[in-house]
Amino acid sequence: ISPRLGISYPVTERNKLHFTYGHYFQIPRAQDLYENLHYDMRGAIRRMGNPDLKPEKTISYEVGIEHQFTDSLVGDITGFSKDIDNLVDSKHVTPSTSAANDYSYFINGVFGHVQGVEITLRKQQTEKSRMYGALNYTYSVAEGKGSSRNLGYLTYYRSQPKVTESWPLDWDQRHVVSAILGIQFPLGFRLNTIGQYGSGLPYTPNPDSPIKPAINSKRYPATYNVDLI
Numbered sequence: 586i587s588p589r590l591g592i593s594y595p596v597t598e599r600n601k602l603h604f605t606y607g608h609y610f611q612i613p614r615a616q617d618l619y620e621n622l623h624y625d626m627r628g629a630i631r632r633m634g635n636p637d638l639k640p641e642k643t644i645s646y647e648v649g650i651e652h653q654f655t656d657s658l659v660g661d662i663t664g665f666s667k668d669i670d671n672l673v674d675s676k677h678v679t680p681s682t683s684a685a686n687d688y689s690y691f692i693n694g695v696f697g698h699v700q701g702v703e704i705t706l707r708k709q710q711t712e713k714s715r716m717y718g719a720l721n722y723t724y725s726v727a728e729g730k731g732s733s734r735n736l737g738y739l740t741y742y743r744s745q746p747k748v749t750e751s752w753p754l755d756w757d758q759r760h761v762v763s764a765i766l767g768i769q770f771p772l773g774f775r776l777n778t779i780g781q782y783g784s785g786l787p788y789t790p791n792p793d794s795p796i797k798p799a800i801n802s803k804r805y806p807a808t809y810n811v812d813l814i
Contacts, residue, residue, distance in 0.1 A: 587607070608644055672693070677737055703721065725758070789801055
């Protein structure tokens with residue numbers, strides 16, 4: 586059962602409120618379900634799938650207001666929140682019979698939480714102006730107890746303490762900006778410039794050092810690109 590609700594309501598001639606709420610599910614990868622179910626204990630890394638894994642579940646909320654500045658210029662500001670449960674993790678097992686036969690298997694053991702705001706400006710082409718475009722900025726924070734399906738195994742392998750606090754998730758990109766600027770020439774020819782910018786994603790520096798660093802405590806450089814089409 587995946588209920589979803591969306592409401593859009595004009596409050597004035599130039600303002601509109603919108604709200605959405607929904608439950609979303611994503612089944613685990615086939616590898617997470619069925620990997621090595623015959624329990625082959627050869628090799629240095631012994632990992633087993635788990636056919637009883639539950640689907641990843643996301644509960645999403647979103648509310649915003651749209652304002653029409655002119656006949657061709659519209660702005661929107663939207664706040665959103667997502668609760669993510671049943672993310673796939675791994676658990677290490679050391680059998681009492683022989684430590685040499687230790688292994689890990691996949692479990693639903695991690696949750697995450699995302700909050701943010703999105704601001705958008707859109708300009709449409711008119712008879713007086715052949716130019717059109719859009720500008721979008723998103724600020725979000727994604728945190729949780731893990732975003733790697735191998736977190737439990739790696740924590741054991743690196744002799745790190747068990748994760749008990751929330752950290753930035755692997756996809757925690759705080760700032761994202763995208764823009765498009767286009768112009769239509771006679772005879773239907775269009776020229777578009779598309780630009781994108783994203784702040785750096787997090788990573789864990791040197792996890793094998795004697796002093797264990799905090800998970801995802803460093804950031805990669807920002808990325809950007811511009812295309813002309």
